[in-house]
Amino acid sequence: MNEFENLVAVVTGGASGIGAAIARRLREGGASVAVLDLQPEGADAAHFAVRANVADDASVRAAIAAVAAEFGRIDIVVNNAGIGAQGTVADNDDDEWARVLSINVVGIARVSRAALPWLRQSPSAAIVNTGSIAATAGLPARALYSASKGAVLALTRAMAADHLGEGIRVNSVSPGTADTPWIGRLLEKADDPVAERAALSARQPHGRLVAADEVADAVAYLASPRSGSTTGVSLEVDGGMQNL
Ligand code: NAD
Numbered sequence: 001m002n003e004f005e006n007l008v009a010v011v012t013g014g015a016s017g018i019g020a021a022i023a024r025r026l027r028e029g030g031a032s033v034a035v036l037d038l039q040p041e042g043a044d045a046a047h048f049a050v051r052a053n054v055a056d057d058a059s060v061r062a063a064i065a066a067v068a069a070e071f072g073r074i075d076i077v078v079n080n081a082g083i084g085a086q087g088t089v090a091d092n093d094d095d096e097w098a099r100v101l102s103i104n105v106v107g108i109a110r111v112s113r114a115a116l117p118w119l120r121q122s123p124s125a126a127i128v129n130t131g132s133i134a135a136t137a138g139l140p141a142r143a144l145y146s147a148s149k150g151a152v153l154a155l156t157r158a159m160a161a162d163h164l165g166e167g168i169r170v171n172s173v174s175p176g177t178a179d180t181p182w183i184g185r186l187l188e189k190a191d192d193p194v195a196e197r198a199a200l201s202a203r204q205p206h207g208r209l210v211a212a213d214e215v216a217d218a219v220a221y222l223a224s225p226r227s228g229s230t231t232g233v234s235l236e237v238d239g240g241m242q243n244l
Contacts, residue, residue: 026219112127
């Protein structure tokens with residue numbers, strides 16, 4: 001299905017995990033895909049990969065300008081770059097709060113702000129933000145990360161209202177624990193990574209980790225005109241975790 005033919009999509013954090021699956025899925029749908037990533041080397045699915053730090057406004061503006069210069073348009077922005085943070089409020093100091101919020105929340109604002117002049121010219125403009133089930137699940141020892149993803153939900157709804165009149169839809173996906181290098185890095189720290197992976201899978205309502213491709217399909221739906229009457233929502237891809 002070439003639903004994204006002639007459209008240009010920007011995917012932040014598109015060199016690994018969920019972002020790489022999103023880049024692949026959008027490309028399969030016919031989009032020209034530009035990846036913005038701290039480490040763009042792994043962005044195999046991208047037509048164009050730019051080194052960019054979503055926590056740095058000058059870096060973001062330069063990267064979006066480079067994408068626009070390359071393709072002459074931007075239609076879809078997937079704000080997916082994000083980092084984790086473990087601990088309770090007792091564990092993370094102000095610097096850590098500022099660092100994580102700057103990437104997970106302000107990063108979305110920076111990339112969207114830089115891309116808006118292009119999105120306004122698109123007949124098929126969509127922004128999709130990657131949230132997390134952590135926004136609503138009340139996970140232990142994830143205070144800062146959960147707060148950052150809660151802010152992603154709020155920001156998504158606010159942006160949806162702000163840009164409705166400009167024809168720009170803004171939605172988010174909220175993945176459950178997904179099988180990506182991020183989780184791989186966490187498992188490596190366990191005494192028995194194989195047993196830990198099995199235990200983690202068993203803790204998911206559907207008995208397994210979420211596949212990055214499942215999240216990518218949800219993003220593709222929200223990025224496509226098929227969801228043309230949908231804006232401001234969070235689409236959970238979590239095996240039912242939000243119902244527990
Ligand atoms: P990942 O670590 O595999 O990939 C993240 C990518 O983002 C990497 O390529 C990294 O280089 C890039 N990145 C990180 N900081 C950046 C920055 N400042 N500027 C530009 N690029 C940056 O992680 P993932 O599991 O694919 O996670 C992707 C998104 O999905 C994140 O927003 C994460 O919060 C969210 N998420 C992940 C899970 C999960 O279980 N894996 C669950 C829910 C939500």
